[in-house]
Amino acid sequence: VIGAGPAGIMASITASKRGHHVILLEKEASVGGALNLISKEYYKEDIRAYLQYLKNQLAKSNVDVRLSCEADPQMVKELKPDALVIAVGGKPMSLPLKGSEKQHVISYVQAIEDESLVGDHPLIIGGGTIGAELALELAELKGKHPTIVELTDQLAAQGNMLYRIALRQKYESLQEPIQIHYQTKCIEIKDNEAVLQHQDGSCETIQADTVILCTGVRADRKLVESFYGITPEIYEAGDAIRTRKIQEAVFEGYGIGAMI
16 A cells, blocks of 8 residues: 555555455655645644544554655555555645745645744635634744635535534634635735736736645646556545545545455
């Protein structure tokens, strides 16, 4: 199994319980994949608990976990696997945006991992669940003044109804409202400003000492496909295919582990 995110861990544990000898390769120094990043957010107590649960289950299993081990096709060939599960996760999407090469343009990963990179007036491009939660944390807990730019007419469209209700209530409880520009896109990033274009074609320049890209995750298909041809029985799981919710990745990993 390549990748120790939730899909890879669940596939490994499930296959091991069924009597298979499982080797789990993880390029980082710890297991968990994207859960390690998500668990750093203030409101993610449930994710922190689930991550610890997965670590405990893995420790109890017979899975051969190899950390700080970045898999490549030659390494995997030498292991001579009977089956291969590719669960390498995804990577943050970038935008072909004028000014995106500037120093104060960062990914949501950088923003979560290093608070010092975020200024007092951050612009968050993308109002999905990641962008919406990041803005809330920056405003409520860090005293910053974020602005969200969202292409659609809805915040956190990926979340279910109850999630969006809870999110709206948290937003409404803030002393200073978070500025949200719906049906709007950022067309240029300047040194301390950003140019927005609204649906009607009008443009607006706003203050932005940091620009945080929260435009989602995409699969690294080139990496995934590099492992094909090693063994006839190959499976893909989690964000290696396309962006998943944690629940979906776990179910997928379990299904693969159960059918191998």
